[in-house]
Amino acid sequence: MQTLALSTINPGHVDDISSSKNEPEWLKQFRKNSFSIYQELPPEVSPLYNKYTDAKRMDSSQISLAISPKGTVFDALKPRLDELKNEMHIIQAGSDIFRINIPDELKSKGLVISSIYDAIKTDGDLVRRILESSDPKEDKYTALNHAVFDSGIFIKIPKNMVLEKPIHIVSSISPDGNSTVSRNIVMAEQNSKASIVQELYAPKAAKQQAYMELLTVDAHPNSNLNMTTFEALDQSAVNFSTRYCNIQQDAKINWYLGLFGSLLSRYRTNFYLNGTGASADDAEIVFGDNEQSFDLAANLIHQKPSTEGKVVQRAVLKNKSRSLFKGMIRIVEGASQSKSFLSGRSILLDKDAKSDAIPGLEILTNDVKATHSASVAQVDEEQIFYLACRCLGRAEAERIIVEGFLEPVSRSMSYQVRAWIAYLIESKWNGTDLILKSDENLRSIVEVEEVRYKEADQLETHYKYR
Template sequence: MTTFTRDAVKKLSAMLNEPEWMLEFRLKAFEIYENTPMPATSDEAWRRTNIRRFKPDEIGPSVNGDAATSWDIPDFLGKELTGEEVGGSLLQIDGVTRQYELSEALKEQGVIFCDMHTAVSEHPDLIKKYFMTDCVQVSEGKFAAMHGAFWRGGTFLYVPRNVRAAAPLHSVLWSVNGKTFTHTLVVLEESAEAIFMDEYASAEEAAGLHNGVIELLVGDNANLIYAGLQDFGQNMWQFNHERGRVGRDGRLDWVTSMMGTRLTKAFQTLELDQPGSWGRMSGIFFTNGRQHLDLDTQQNHNAGDTVSDLLYKGALREKSRTVWQGMIKALPGSQRIDGFQANRNLMLDKTARADSIPGLEIEADDVACTHASAIGQLDPDEIFYLMSRGIPRKTAVEMSVQGFFDPLMRRIPFEGIRNRIFDRIVEKIG
């Protein structure tokens, strides 16, 4: 079995026929990976997530380029969810492109939408400029460095200045071999607009690993709606680094839905870099069994007159556990900012556990920053009331859970995405 070695990095780069500069990038990332210890519960960011059972070399990287030849993927994957005709679609199986389309309208606008390996070969100047430079960096930890060395597959979206993408774009990753290291890179230049939906799912096979990076770069006066829907099987370990950067008067509407994996540790960071920057983070999660989900969010106000709004809601069943650690940070001189964060958790079984840890780090004196968290159970009186009206208990529970998530669902601009997420929630209620 191939393991995480320097030779594996070289073999992967050769299999992909990469230019020398990308091989050099990978090898530098591998040096950092090799010299960075595996996270432990003695590290503050990892104190509530123990990964001692994770054995990366028993899984290994995806090197040889083989992907599942079967196209037997779930019916729900790839369905159009935005209420508009999709302008570009990309289906990857185990990081290898199997289907690809881009409309003539988007091509004429100069929109670039392709898999990351095509981007490396055909758009090297853009990739050199934006790939793990100003957004996520390989120095951010063991798994960021692992990704920089072994990344494979993913999506590149580039929208030129003053272009409003004519139609939404949609990317799907389906994993069978359980080794995925995809990279999503979205770049909107000044006054550009786009809608992009990114889906991830996998089969229930042997233990697998998803080590992903998501980079969302929103230029001055640009507007990006990004929805990431994760529904991996409960065999997967997921370690993600995700960051959005927003320029002057730019807007990022960032939706996250997490339903799957055995264990997830995700760092999700919003950087508001210039006056007028606006960012909204909406997170939905549902865990059951022995799932463990740890979301570490940051809202960094790097300039004054910026607005951030975070609302994460989760429901938990059986012996699952969730951790949310949130921080709003205002740098010195970042005056007149408005930052809000809230995490609310619904416990469907007494054996589940949720840790909710909001935080503020404010170094300015003219700000409006608030945070909130709550952990509660279903209201038995509410369930009794619904049942007294002839509604079966299962349906009553579903209605109550739907009511819990409804304020967050209203933030999602597309009914198709809302329906997809809630259908999956109903399945997990059981």
């Protein structure tokens, strides 16, 4: 198996990847063009954000890319995969698709869960259109993914299908030392409805590894997608992820993002509201410690009238961790009666933690509602004192304050997603593995979250119908 450091890749390496996959000519040329763009672009293309970014923390001399790699699952993850064996899922181990499970009934009705390479063979024109819809000139790492992706996941929910249970995507870096570059696609056809839960993991490693992802979500008219991402990579790894969401008429995407692991997480999400009545709701939770960095960008691009967008981010930072939240609301000419909201807030638990927020507005039409907000603050010592008077130690008091800080974001989530986030936060406080496991602790959290807001709901119902 031939391997190369990311810092030494060249056009010949790109050709070797394409040849090993027996790719069509259009994809070979697409890779070559993207690689030339990758070589020309700086790590951060925006001069406004350049001085803030930590993208250079990725050591390209340590990141190994392989030709025809064979991925395996690391031992600590195997119990989680056993739990999912009867659920709808696709497991990505390194650059290999380890396992896929689709009920026969749903498969016969047109549900597709496959590797990107199987999708190229069976639906090449569709995949080509989606691959070429993202511009490699927008970002250096978008161009890199176009050029050297060696794996990928393709999910298509057919017209009018409503899935009662979620589709699980588990992606893990292989313990063989090689990084993963994945090109993922999710398509929800007209009137469909589905939930997708993505989990990202990495084993402990002596040198830096990377999970690099480019994900396109295509929501057709009147479709409804609930997307959840949990990033729980070991802190020896880095994670670069770019998401393009094309939301058509009356379609809706709810996205919940929980970032807990990796040395560096760089997420860029673009919501293109391309149809009247399109809606995007994005809730992001960050919990950093040690020297972790989180570089997040969320852009709401309103292309049609009567569209709605909302991004709410909350970051909790300990030790020397840091976060950067970049956001832009862009309402183009003609997209009147649109509503958009962008908010980034951070709480610093230690004096060496740091957070920056740079939200922006670009409004090119009238008759719209658009607003943004940002705040960064240390933990309130008066709140610590108040809780100390009730016989709580500082660490326990901080945890209660953090729960209250995150509660407005988690309230909009399902009880299961809230439970998963609470479990990962609990694991991080205790220094245990960041892997979802159905142990006694998780079951007790699920029980609490399931009934958490029922009393409030009953109160609202009482006054509504009184």
